[in-house]
Amino acid sequence: MLAYIVRRVWQMVPTLFGVMxxxxxxxxxxxxxxxxxxxxxxxxxxxxxxxRQQLGxxxxxxxxxxxxxxxxxxxxxxxxxxxxxxxxALLHSRIGPSLLLTGSILLLGTVLAIGIAALVAYLxxxxxxxxxxxxxxxxxxVSALVYIIAGQYWLAFKCGWFPIMGWSDSTLDNLxxxxxxxxxxxxxxxxxxxxxxxxxxxVEELGHDYVRTARAKGLSEPVIMLKHVLRNAMIxxxxxxxxxxxxxxxxxxxxxxxxxxxGMGKEVVMAVERSDFPVIxxxxxxxxxxxxxxxxxxxxxxxxxxxxxQLH
Amino acid sequence: MKPHALLAVLAALxxxxxxxxxxxxxxxxxxxxxxxxxxxxxxxxxxxxTVTENIFDPLVTYDYLARPAKLxxxxxxxxxxxxxxxxxxxxxxxxxxxFAADPAFKGKRRELTAADYAYSIKRxxxxxxxxPWSFLVDGRFVGGNELVKAAGKGxxxxxxxxxxxxxxxxxxxxxxxxxTNFNFLPILAxxxxxxxxxEVIEANRDNTNAHPVGTGPYLLxxxxxxxxxxxxxxxxxxxxxxxxxxxxxxxDKAVVQALQGKTLPQVGRIEISVIxxxxxxxxxxxxxxxxxxxxxxxxxxxxxxxxxKNPLKVRLTDQYARQGIQLQRQLLPEITFHFFNMQxxxxxxxxxxxxxxxxxxxxxxxxxxxxxxxxRGQAVPMNYIVPAGVAGHNPAFRGAPKYDPAAAxxxxxxxxxxxxxxxxxxxxxxxxxxxxxxxxxxxTDKQWNExxxxxFDTLKIRLSFRQGKWNELSKANHQxxxxxxxxxxxxxxxDGENFMQLLYGRNAGDSNAADFKNADYDRLFEASLKLPHGxxxxxxxxxxxxxxxxxxxxxxxxxxxxxxxxxxxxKGLKLHPLLGTSWRYLDLQK
Numbered sequence: 001m002l003a004y005i006v007r008r009v010w011q012m013v014p015t016l017f018g019v020m021x022x023x024x025x026x027x028x029x030x031x032x033x034x035x036x037x038x039x040x041x042x043x044x045x046x047x048x049x050x051x052r053q054q055l056g057x058x059x060x061x062x063x064x065x066x067x068x069x070x071x072x073x074x075x076x077x078x079x080x081x082x083x084x085x086x087x088x089a090l091l092h093s094r095i096g097p098s099l100l101l102t103g104s105i106l107l108l109g110t111v112l113a114i115g116i117a118a119l120v121a122y123l124x125x126x127x128x129x130x131x132x133x134x135x136x137x138x139x140x141x142v143s144a145l146v147y148i149i150a151g152q153y154w155l156a157f158k159c160g161w162f163p164i165m166g167w168s169d170s171t172l173d174n175l176x177x178x179x180x181x182x183x184x185x186x187x188x189x190x191x192x193x194x195x196x197x198x199x200x201x202x203v204e205e206l207g208h209d210y211v212r213t214a215r216a217k218g219l220s221e222p223v224i225m226l227k228h229v230l231r232n233a234m235i236x237x238x239x240x241x242x243x244x245x246x247x248x249x250x251x252x253x254x255x256x257x258x259x260x261x262x263g264m265g266k267e268v269v270m271a272v273e274r275s276d277f278p279v280i281x282x283x284x285x286x287x288x289x290x291x292x293x294x295x296x297x298x299x300x301x302x303x304x305x306x307x308x309x310q311l312h
Numbered sequence: 313m314k315p316h317a318l319l320a321v322l323a324a325l326x327x328x329x330x331x332x333x334x335x336x337x338x339x340x341x342x343x344x345x346x347x348x349x350x351x352x353x354x355x356x357x358x359x360x361x362t363v364t365e366n367i368f369d370p371l372v373t374y375d376y377l378a379r380p381a382k383l384x385x386x387x388x389x390x391x392x393x394x395x396x397x398x399x400x401x402x403x404x405x406x407x408x409x410x411f412a413a414d415p416a417f418k419g420k421r422r423e424l425t426a427a428d429y430a431y432s433i434k435r436x437x438x439x440x441x442x443x444p445w446s447f448l449v450d451g452r453f454v455g456g457n458e459l460v461k462a463a464g465k466g467x468x469x470x471x472x473x474x475x476x477x478x479x480x481x482x483x484x485x486x487x488x489x490x491x492t493n494f495n496f497l498p499i500l501a502x503x504x505x506x507x508x509x510x511e512v513i514e515a516n517r518d519n520t521n522a523h524p525v526g527t528g529p530y531l532l533x534x535x536x537x538x539x540x541x542x543x544x545x546x547x548x549x550x551x552x553x554x555x556x557x558x559x560x561x562x563x564d565k566a567v568v569q570a571l572q573g574k575t576l577p578q579v580g581r582i583e584i585s586v587i588x589x590x591x592x593x594x595x596x597x598x599x600x601x602x603x604x605x606x607x608x609x610x611x612x613x614x615x616x617x618x619x620x621k622n623p624l625k626v627r628l629t630d631q632y633a634r635q636g637i638q639l640q641r642q643l644l645p646e647i648t649f650h651f652f653n654m655q656x657x658x659x660x661x662x663x664x665x666x667x668x669x670x671x672x673x674x675x676x677x678x679x680x681x682x683x684x685x686x687x688r689g690q691a692v693p694m695n696y697i698v699p700a701g702v703a704g705h706n707p708a709f710r711g712a713p714k715y716d717p718a719a720a721x722x723x724x725x726x727x728x729x730x731x732x733x734x735x736x737x738x739x740x741x742x743x744x745x746x747x748x749x750x751x752x753x754x755x756t757d758k759q760w761n762e763x764x765x766x767x768f769d770t771l772k773i774r775l776s777f778r779q780g781k782w783n784e785l786s787k788a789n790h791q792x793x794x795x796x797x798x799x800x801x802x803x804x805x806x807d808g809e810n811f812m813q814l815l816y817g818r819n820a821g822d823s824n825a826a827d828f829k830n831a832d833y834d835r836l837f838e839a840s841l842k843l844p845h846g847x848x849x850x851x852x853x854x855x856x857x858x859x860x861x862x863x864x865x866x867x868x869x870x871x872x873x874x875x876x877x878x879x880x881x882x883k884g885l886k887l888h889p890l891l892g893t894s895w896r897y898l899d900l901q902k
Contacts, residue, residue, distance in 0.1 A: 036783035036790075040356030040444025041804070043790065044822045050442050053465065083349050083537045084521040093536060149591055157595045164595045165587070167540075258592050260585055262539035270346055270538050275783060 001303075005296065012292045019288040020072060023281065024065050032275035033057075034081050055081055068281065077282040082274040087282045090267065097167060097174075098263035101255060102248040104179065105186035110241060112187065113194035118225060120195070121202030132195065139192035148258050151185045165260035182255045197240065201233040208232075234305050242298035246290035250283075332575030333529075333545030337900045339579045339882075340602050341893075342587040346538035349521025351513075352504045353435040356444035358802070361503045362892035363541055363584070368506025368526035371403050371429060371485075372497060374890050376897055377556055377564050380701055381806045381890050383497055387424060387507070387527065391497070398492040398844070403429070405483040412531045412546045414523075416515040421548070424527050426485035428507040430477045431470055433487075435513075436504070438468035445504045447822070448804070452496070453477055454488045470510070494844035495703070498805035501890070529577045529896045541584040543895075545577055552576045554897070563640065563886050570883035570899055578884075578899040597877065603900070604878045604885070609756075612688045616875070623689020624873060636880030641873055645701045645803035645889045647694050647811065648869035650677075650749075651826035656795050658739065659747060660827075662863060665740050668727040670864040672720035675713045676770050682763045683870050686756065691870040697811050697857055699871050701889045703845040704808020704853050711861045712868040717770045724771060737772050746774040750785045750797035760798070789825055798869065799825060806890055807845065808853055812837055815860055828865040 035051040052058045056067065071077050077087040120129045156162040162181035168174050206229060214224045253265030264283065271279035302309045347360040352368055355361065373386040385391055387409055392401045409424040436443040437460050451457055453476025459468060478486045489496060499505065506526055516523035524532050529549050534542035554571040558564040587593040590608035597605035607615045615632060619625040628639045652670050654660040659669060683691045695711045698704040728740030739745045749764055751757045761777055768775035788794050804810050813819055816837045817829040836852045843849040860866065878885050883899040
């Protein structure tokens with residue numbers, strides 16, 4: 001196991017280098033020139049050249065890339081080009097609200113989706129199963145934006161059950177007042193596709209011989225579902241969950257924008273709009289690192305769930 | 313003189329500050345785009361400026377009630393003495409004004425002096441700062457160019473003597489300009505020219521955007537970039553008592569009734585949220601989570617009863633009027649226009665056929681229809697380079713050509729733009745005629761594109777769109793790669809020069825985005841710089857507008873109307889064309 005982990009960690013180095021190279025090429029190709037934003041109304045050639053020099057954009061590209069490599073090695077991405085704030089401080093202040101929002105959505109959404117999926121899979125072929133599948137299919141065809149706009153309008157404004165938007169420095173205040181509505185809407189948006197996916201995993205497992213054998217042995221249905229089916233169905237479920245974990249850091253851009261949550265999603269959008277490369281670099285690298293680490297973790301969890309899995 | 317123009321905000325300066333603001337009064341407002349920071353020499357966006365104008369004090373400011381905008385002393389005893397040749401401005405500061413407390417002052421009260429203004433103005437010249445406002449001061453001060461040149465690409469030597477910016481004594485500042493300019497004062501009223509303290513800047517050199525320390529009515533309490541800003545009343549703010557004589561304007565009367573004799577500011581805390589989406593902004597206002605708000609485009613129909621014959625004549629719908637919501641409106645001191653790249657081989661140049669092409673396009677663009685469709689009637693067509701409310705505006709001038717597609721087609725026929733077998737026009741030399749229009753990517757941009765497509769279809773000219781982010785398109789334009797693009801220019805200061813310079817040849821490649829170069833225009837512009845605002849300068853402006861109309865480097869667009877709503881408990885609100893906010897004049901009476 002240890003040898004496997006060391007080998008996988010070592011393999012991350014060229015992958016990360018590839019991500020850095022791709023990001024660097026893309027930014028220089030289509031990222032936009034930030035000097036035109038920072039110059040404001042003063043678009044003289046001298047002003048633009050001065051800003052480019054200050055940002056280091058006048059340096060040869062290999063030299064700029066080396067600086068990027070150094071930033072990744074030290075995890076110090078300098079300061080934001082647009083606000084001058086240290087990137088680390090910016091991301092530090094943004095990651096908490098994002099994780100609170102997306103983490104809650106993932107947790108609640110997964111529990112609900114697995115429960116509902118297991119139920120309808122158990123009732124496979126029944127009216128309930130067909131009804132849930134139909135509703136899920138319809139729900140998936142509606143844009144997330146519609147849920148957010150309608151939810152904010154009806155539940156917050158018309159019914160007055162939630163504040164329209166806002167965020168506090170107090171986690172308790174956020175959990176009690178500001179999080180519930182975006183959490184509810186986030187769960188609703190993700191529930192339909194999750195139910196469909198998990199249901200198909202359960203249905204597939206229910207068709208296997210070991211389920212028939214278990215029933216023939218006289219095991220109760222709850223024991224079959226919870227002890228045998230659930231465990232075997234967890235492999236694709238865990239894959240799906242683990243793959244989504246790194247993106248928790250990215251936040252939920254629409255929810256954050258509509259509900260005034262100072263998370264990463266808003267920061268990403270702002271950074272892209274302003275061609276704020278230090279922020280874009282930091283977020284991309286952190287996401288890449290998290291993706292690689294969670295992939296590794298997924299493989300290890302496979303082994304824990306199913307001892308038959310061999311790690312090579 | 314109108315009675316309300318007699319307004320005077322009398323500042324009674326005491327040696328000790330008099331905190332009047334009630335910290336329990338919390339004003340909640342929103343910015344609809346993220347700010348970038350609060351160093352006045354580094355930020356130029358509207359959203360950051362709305363905050364900096366409440367933290368920093370420029371030498372002069374605007375009378376809150378007087379219209380058109382009127383300059384009044386702010387931290388000076390009186391408006392400056394200007395020499396007869398319009399080159400020397402001498403300011404005498406009020407003693408006893410102090411900066412807000414900061415660790416850089418090492419526990420001592422720090423008085424505002426003339427040296428602070430000298431330092432603050434010099435920062436805009438500093439090559440190491442790259443001030444977005446440097447174009448307002450470059451070459452303006454005697455000796456300034458030499459000082460900048462000596463700095464090279466490094467920092468400016470602030471201690472070197474500069475003839476153009478002199479501190480005569482602790483409270484006296486003298487600015488000496490290289491050229492006669494009677495209209496320089498409005499520039500110094502901009503928030504960008506508010507006083508900063510050198511020791512604060514030097515102590516926070518790496519992050520001056522996050523450490524604004526000024527002498528204004530508010531100080532920065534909290535900043536979460538792009539999300540939330542909190543200001544609190546500056547406990548060291550000088551005593552400023554509101555004292556005005558209202559005219560007949562009911563808004564003025566209400567302001568005076570609410571504020572007369574009160575010490576400013578009244579509101580102790582201002583919570584500013586950044587809300588970019590229209591729905592949460594509007595619902596937050598209706599739900600009383602915000603005290604003041606604009607009206608999003610989508611809510612115009614539900615908020616306003618618009619007279620179909622005169623869309624500028626509006627009133628609040630009964631639903632909102634019954635709640636006591638206040639509506640205030642004003643035309644923005646700005647212009648919008650589409651320019652042609654005057655160096656482009658297809659649409660540029662001053663040959664008659666090119667002018668005819670540009671004229672025909674201008675004649676075929678349905679400005680009024682677009683205003684009705686996109687702006688919901690809340691704008692007026694632009695007819696003069698200088699907008700209303702800005703010194704030099706001529707309301708009688710009609711610069712926009714009459715909408716007449718038939719005449720436009722006839723004009724193109726006459727100048728050899730023939731319709732080919734494919735149904736589209738060719739250039740006079742027989743080559744295909746196709747024009748590319750640069751545009752943004754927003755839904756509003758797409759709406760404008762529909763009108764442009766209609767315009768070009770009417771003229772039987774092929775049109776393509778080049779979509780991009782603003783900085784990408786701006787770069788392409790600087791490289792001469794665009795043919796047409798739309799822009800807006802808001803008044804940095806209320807003087808016509810700020811607008812007429814947009815077509816000045818020496819600004820080509822800079823603020824002159826059209827790259828328009830016309831010797832007559834340039835000569836008239838240079839002559840206008842030497843004149844104070846008045847009939848003689850207006851005559852030159854008229855002549856320059858005629859050149860712009862004749863050469864058609866721009867298609868005049870529109871001037872937007874701003875509508876602002878405030879709840880009943882907000883007192884003292886009056887929109888100002890130049891002041892970004894009214895916060896220091898507001899009171900909350902719930």
